[in-house]
Amino acid sequence: MNSKTEELKKIRDEVFNFKESPLYAERVKNNVFPVLGEGSHDAKVMFIGEAPGKNEAATGKPFCGAAGRVLDELLASVNILRKDVYVTNIVKDRPPMNRDLFPDEIALYSPFLMRQIDVIQPKVIATLGRFSMQYILEKFAPLTTGGISVLHGQAVEGKAPYGKIIVLPLFHPAAALYKPDLKDAMKKDVKALAALI
Numbered sequence: 001m002n003s004k005t006e007e008l009k010k011i012r013d014e015v016f017n018f019k020e021s022p023l024y025a026e027r028v029k030n031n032v033f034p035v036l037g038e039g040s041h042d043a044k045v046m047f048i049g050e051a052p053g054k055n056e057a058a059t060g061k062p063f064c065g066a067a068g069r070v071l072d073e074l075l076a077s078v079n080i081l082r083k084d085v086y087v088t089n090i091v092k093d094r095p096p097m098n099r100d101l102f103p104d105e106i107a108l109y110s111p112f113l114m115r116q117i118d119v120i121q122p123k124v125i126a127t128l129g130r131f132s133m134q135y136i137l138e139k140f141a142p143l144t145t146g147g148i149s150v151l152h153g154q155a156v157e158g159k160a161p162y163g164k165i166i167v168l169p170l171f172h173p174a175a176a177l178y179k180p181d182l183k184d185a186m187k188k189d190v191k192a193l194a195a196l197i
Contacts, residue, residue: 004041007119011112012036015092021108023093030094033060037088037116044197045080046122047071048113049172050131051091051105053098062087063173070173070186071128077187078194086120088113090135101131110135121162124196129172136167153189155196168193 015034018024027034035052038061047063055065063071075082091101091109117125125140127133130148137144137151140158144151144167151169158165170190176183 002041004119008036008041008116011115011119015109015112018092018108021093021105023091023095023105026096027057027093030057032057032094034092035060035062035089035094036092037062037086039082039086040084041086041120043084043086043120044123045085045126045193046117046120046124047085047087047126047128048132048136049087049089049128051089051098051101052094053174054094057094062089066177067172067174070176074173074186074190078190080190080194080197086116086122088116090132106131106135114139118161121160122165124166124168124193126168126170126193128170129175132172133167133169137169140165141167152185153192155192166196168196 015036035056049063052062053065053067056062072082075085090113091105092112095101095105125136127136133148133151137156140160141156144156148169148171152171154169156167158167171182171186176186
């Protein structure tokens with residue numbers, strides 16, 4: 001087993017036993033799983049969403065429901081295989097009723113995400129949704145301003161502990177389920193992603 005896999009397993013085990021999180025009690029009560037992430041441990045591209053939804057918590061797999069199908073379709077449109085990227089979320093446990101994340105939840109779970117990034121060392125981080133975009137830009141490109149409706153599809157240069165990185169804000173795939181007219185913009189944005197790798 002290589003050291004990346006060992007490090008990611010360590011993170012997984014810590015999240016499984018993360019009783020300090022208020023979402024841990026929800027997990028136990030609902031008999032569901034935390035969602036760590038999946039994909040290549042040597043991925044050039046890392047997708048970071050916000051938190052698991054119902055299907056994700058039930059299976060322990062990221063983006064496996066309707067939003068996941070949209071993500072798969074977007075990746076297929078530019079010939080990127082899901083197994084070649086790494087997909088995860090900032091918060092690893094599902095918030096009740098898929099509500100928006102609380103700042104203290106992001107603060108609690110983000111150290112796990114930062115360790116995942118340090119282990120995988122992606123060249124590009126594609127953020128999925130505004131919470132993910134705000135957090136990642138704040139960490140890697142703090143001088144960037146603008147909301148997701150302005151920044152989506154625009155490559156932003158940033159700095160990670162291991163070197164230069166590109167952050168590409170993308171709409172959350174679930175947005176296409178509520179606003180189908182966003183799909184064209186999402187396809188265009190994913191072409192911008194393909195051009196970066």
